[in-house]
Amino acid sequence: MAVASLGICGAASAAPDGGVxxxxxxxxxxxxxxxxxxxxxxxxxxxxxxxxxxxxxxxxxxxxxxxxxxxxxxxxxxxxxxxxxxxxxxxxxxxxxxxxxxFDEDFVVVAKRGSNVDISTLDKVGRLRVGVVREGVSAEHIKNHGWQGLQLATRDVANARKLDRGRIDAWVGPWNGILSTQRAAGLRTEDLRRGVLLKRTGxxxxxxxxxxxxxxxxxxxxxxxxxxxxxxxxxxxxxxxxxxxxxxxx
Known part of the structure; x- marks a missing residue:
């Protein structure tokens, strides 16, 4: 897959393998x-x-x-x-x-291990302060659930830090992405507790x-x-x- 340079409007100029x-x-x-x-x-x-x-x-x-x-x-x-x-x-x-x-990925709810928040069902999660990436897949999946405590972030690393500091109760995202982001933020994956599955997607x-x-x-x-x-x-x-x-x- 070669990448030709992209113009300001997003259009791609012709690439060597048939313009791809x-x-x-x-x-x-x-x-x-x-x-x-x-x-x-x-x-x-x-x-x-x-x-x-x-x-x-x-x-x-x-x-x-x-x-x-x-x-x-x-x-x-x-x-x-x-x-x-x-x-x-x-x-x-x-x-x-x-x-x-x-590949497939599970979008799940996580909380801080040792916290007493209930993340076992979507209804119970909906009562919490929940971190999610703005305009991301997680936000798209949960927008019809009517959750009132959504806390929007531009990147998941912000959700990792908010959860660690107690500024949100739970965090929604792809499981592998959550694990990687937790490590990138300098936090331990062992400090996370996995809850209800929101959706599995491709x-x-x-x-x-x-x-x-x-x-x-x-x-x-x-x-x-x-x-x-x-x-x-x-x-x-x-x-x-x-x-x-x-x-x-x-």
């Missing part, structure tokens, strides 16, 4: 951008998956790092965009071609609506090959990814 540009969205544990050097390659599990997929399809450049909201906008408008990671939700369904289901590699289906098929084949030869599993193991237990995905 690759974007890595800043999504916490999965692909993180360096705020001090925003043009530097992203780091994380999905960034590594993208680089390997890119190599296999013969895409000559590295993924272009973008903040999540901007990455979503560019991928929805094209032309010729391949982007990851993106969680699949009903509101996003029509905006992209959903090329490859990279995290995808997506294409812009105009993307040639043959190009999407090449990326899918490269992913299938990674699974078969074990390289996919090795990347997940390297990052300590905790796969959700088998079940029917909502």
């Amino acid at each position: 540009s690759l974007i890595a969205a800043d999504a916490g544990v999965f692909c993180t951008l360096d705020e001090r050097n925003p043009t530097a390659p992203g780091n994380g599990m999905v960034c590594d998956l993208l680089r390997e997929l890119s190599r296999r399809v013969g895409h000559p450049q590295s993924p272009k790092p973008y903040p999540l909201q901007r990455a979503m906008m560019v991928a929805a408008t094209g032309p010729g965009i391949v982007m990851a990671p993106l969680t699949r939700t009903p509101l996003r369904e029509r905006n992209y071609q959903w090329l490859v289901r990279l 995290v995808y590699l997506v294409g812009s609506p105009d993307l040639d289906p043959a190009i999407g098929g090449a990326w899918k084949k490269a992913f299938d090959d990674m699974i078969r030869d074990g390289s996919y599993g090795r990347v997940l193991h390297q990052y300590g990814f905790v796969s959700p237990p088998p079940s029917t995905v909502p």
Whole structure:
């Protein structure tokens, strides 16, 4: 997956492999951008998956790092965009071609271990002060629950620190993202207590609506090959990814 330079309006200029540009969205544990050097390659599990997929399809450049909201906008408008990671939700369904289901992730509620707050059901969580990322998937999932104590943050690291300091009672997010963010904040994962499952969702590699289906098929084949030869599993193991237990995905 090569990334050509993107214009100010988000349109991608032609790339060597049929005009495809690759974007890595800043999504916490999965692909993180360096705020001090925003043009530097992203780091994380999905960034590594993208680089390997890119190599296999013969895409000559590295993924272009973008903040999540901007990455979503560019991928929805094209032309010729391949982007990851993106969680699949009903509101996003029509905006992209959903090329490859990279993995599943559980969105859960956590509290500080030793606290007496009840996070066993969604109704009980709704009475608490709950930290969530603004405009993130967690916020989208819970907006119809009518929770009154939502505390919005721009990044999950703020939720980790708020929970540690007692400024919120609970925190909602993807389980692997929560664990990684807790470590990044210099806090112990052992200090977290996991509660009710909000939703299980798939995290995808997506294409812009105009993307040639043959190009999407090449990326899918490269992913299938990674699974078969074990390289996919090795990347997940390297990052300590905790796969959700088998079940029917909502």
